[in-house]
Amino acid sequence: MTTHRVEAPAGVQGGVSRRDDVRSLRIPILAMVLLAVVAPFVIYPVFLMKMLCFALFACAFNLLIGYVGLLSFGHALFFGAAGYLAGHAAKVWGLPFELAVLTGTATAALLGLVVGGLAIRSQGIYFSMITLALAQMFFFYCLRAQFTGGEDGIQAIPRGKLLGLVSLDNNLTMYFVVLAIFLFGFFFILRVIHSPFGQVMKAVRENEPRAVSLGYKADHYKLITFVLSAGLSGLAGGTKSIVFQLASLTDVHWGTSGEVILMVLLGGLGTVFGPIVGAVVIICVESYLAGLGGWVTVVQGALFVVCVLAFRRGIIGELSRVLHRPL
Amino acid sequence: MLDSARQTAEPLLETHGLTKEFRGFVAVKNVSLTVRPGTIHALIGPNGAGKTTCFNLLTKFLTPSAGTIKFKGQNITSDRPADVARRGVVRSFQISAVFPHLTVLENIRVALQRKRGSSFDFWRSERALKDLEPRANELAEAVGLQDFLHTPAVELPYGRKRALEIATTLALDPELLLLDEPTAGMGHEDVDRIAALIKRVGASRTVLMVEHNLKVVANISHIITVLARGEVLAEGDYAAVSKNKDVMQAYMGTEHA
Ligand SMILES: Nc1ncnc2c1ncn2[C@@H]1O[C@H](COP(=O)(O)OP(=O)(O)OP(=O)(O)O)[C@@H](O)[C@H]1O
Ligand SMILES: [Mg+2]
Numbered sequence: 001m002t003t004h005r006v007e008a009p010a011g012v013q014g015g016v017s018r019r020d021d022v023r024s025l026r027i028p029i030l031a032m033v034l035l036a037v038v039a040p041f042v043i044y045p046v047f048l049m050k051m052l053c054f055a056l057f058a059c060a061f062n063l064l065i066g067y068v069g070l071l072s073f074g075h076a077l078f079f080g081a082a083g084y085l086a087g088h089a090a091k092v093w094g095l096p097f098e099l100a101v102l103t104g105t106a107t108a109a110l111l112g113l114v115v116g117g118l119a120i121r122s123q124g125i126y127f128s129m130i131t132l133a134l135a136q137m138f139f140f141y142c143l144r145a146q147f148t149g150g151e152d153g154i155q156a157i158p159r160g161k162l163l164g165l166v167s168l169d170n171n172l173t174m175y176f177v178v179l180a181i182f183l184f185g186f187f188f189i190l191r192v193i194h195s196p197f198g199q200v201m202k203a204v205r206e207n208e209p210r211a212v213s214l215g216y217k218a219d220h221y222k223l224i225t226f227v228l229s230a231g232l233s234g235l236a237g238g239t240k241s242i243v244f245q246l247a248s249l250t251d252v253h254w255g256t257s258g259e260v261i262l263m264v265l266l267g268g269l270g271t272v273f274g275p276i277v278g279a280v281v282i283i284c285v286e287s288y289l290a291g292l293g294g295w296v297t298v299v300q301g302a303l304f305v306v307c308v309l310a311f312r313r314g315i316i317g318e319l320s321r322v323l324h325r326p327l
Numbered sequence: 328m329l330d331s332a333r334q335t336a337e338p339l340l341e342t343h344g345l346t347k348e349f350r351g352f353v354a355v356k357n358v359s360l361t362v363r364p365g366t367i368h369a370l371i372g373p374n375g376a377g378k379t380t381c382f383n384l385l386t387k388f389l390t391p392s393a394g395t396i397k398f399k400g401q402n403i404t405s406d407r408p409a410d411v412a413r414r415g416v417v418r419s420f421q422i423s424a425v426f427p428h429l430t431v432l433e434n435i436r437v438a439l440q441r442k443r444g445s446s447f448d449f450w451r452s453e454r455a456l457k458d459l460e461p462r463a464n465e466l467a468e469a470v471g472l473q474d475f476l477h478t479p480a481v482e483l484p485y486g487r488k489r490a491l492e493i494a495t496t497l498a499l500d501p502e503l504l505l506l507d508e509p510t511a512g513m514g515h516e517d518v519d520r521i522a523a524l525i526k527r528v529g530a531s532r533t534v535l536m537v538e539h540n541l542k543v544v545a546n547i548s549h550i551i552t553v554l555a556r557g558e559v560l561a562e563g564d565y566a567a568v569s570k571n572k573d574v575m576q577a578y579m580g581t582e583h584a
Contacts, residue, residue, distance in 0.1 A: 191449070191450065191452070192450075194452065195448060195449045195450065195451050195453060195455075196443070196446040196448050196451060196453065196455055196456055197446050197447055197448055197449035197451075198449065198453070199429075199433065199436070199437050199440060199446065199453070199456070200437060200440065200446045202429060203426050203429065203437045206426035206427055206429060207424055207425070207426050207427070209424065210420065210425070210426065210495075211426075211437075212388075212408045212409050212412070213386060213388075213408065213412055213417065213418050213420070213424075214412060214417065214437070214438050214441055214495070214499060215409050215410075215413045215417070215441050215499065216409060216441070216446075218409075220447070221447075224447060224449065228449065
């Protein structure tokens, strides 16, 4: 049995106390929530919503790579597919906001089951390559398909009303709905990694043959995590397309898969807050350097190199090491 | 040490003509092994004899090229590794296999968790595992790790990692334990403690172990199978095996001579 082991996640490396139950994270979580509540009164809410959507996407991605050690090169598939489905549901089927987002999420989870089912039998780089190949196939499907609007995407998606009552056209209202969705995803992931299931998930990441020799069917645990990760990526993607009233090819492009990897590595693989910080940094870099055009990619590449060379554990990973506590 | 009751009991594990070939190289050749319930059965032999390969075949980490494996009379030759474990055949590894970034307690607990069935409940809190902790503490104490409960396994010295692995294996309460060099890399005291533990465990279970430390083998095993170049060379109790000419020859020139 050959196994591929991703390097130990930053959050759990040498010297960091392992008693990282949810309680020890109470204060940083509280700080994060407070910050998120105050932020829209200082910063443009639409910009913040973009951050939240990508932060959730990164958290979902981290669930897979940080906790079972599977590196997917094709997560844009779930993010983008959910965007299309949510957009289509809201615009063409006229579904209300929550059902449209749910449609996107469920589609992503279902696609996760298919892609995961096909990829999980392969180990290491082969797993990554299969996810990439399937995501590329899906990209070309979206380019050709009717309902996606090809190069134009689905435009002018109506935001609609929350529960048929509250209009979401107001950006501040929309912001708090997105924040609620983000927090739901965040706490859901926190629960998963601290559940009995999460224990086995970590065991599989740490030493797959040993987990198998204890009688755990490693592939089942990987597949469930894959589906959860895909579904949450879909939740992020579906929300994003409705917030921005646009579902486009960018979101299913491999560049988006790469971006989410960068966010997680930069923030700290296998940490709770790393993906969020990574997403915020990358979105800021993109937006402040937007004037540079194609150079943004170069700056991102440079960031990646610095990150890999200087602090391999990522921003939060290094911080957690310095503070001697899991973050 | 062999009493007649043990000798005549129905075999717990039985292999017939077990063979494993790696691209032309035969690592295990026509091995027919019978492990009877309630025995501590040692598998010894020079380096490269095929002992670990045998373990990998028995636990289905490798697929046999030929031969059959029966456990409690049932053919398990085509089982998958996790299924073999679920039947009650649990192994340890020659290269210590722990979950490095889980604590000692978590390492043992994750094994105890198996008895809950499959742990697919991702929506439930870890508190659901609280009632496993007393048993985890007991197991840690049995292998002398009671003072390291909250230490990540990666920070333990080698000998203690091995002890942890044995505790994890015992946590599953297996009918048949396969231990691959349980005392390798341990200091004197640890060797004695682990040997005593295996003997204690062997009172109520069956143990098949690969062991290089012949003192341990002589002290605790009921029956010994000697493997050399993939083939069974001799079988019997320590007195008989140690006088066997072929065995002496096979060990000649090795560190265990
Ligand atoms: N996957 C493999 N591919 C090719 N050859 C292998 C493989 N695994 C083991 N071998 C070979 O099979 C032979 C038996 O190896 P095995 O590990 O079973 O020996 P062992 O009796 O456990 O030895 P040791 O006492 O050193 O642990 C060795 O010559 C080894 O090189
Ligand atoms: Mg060996």
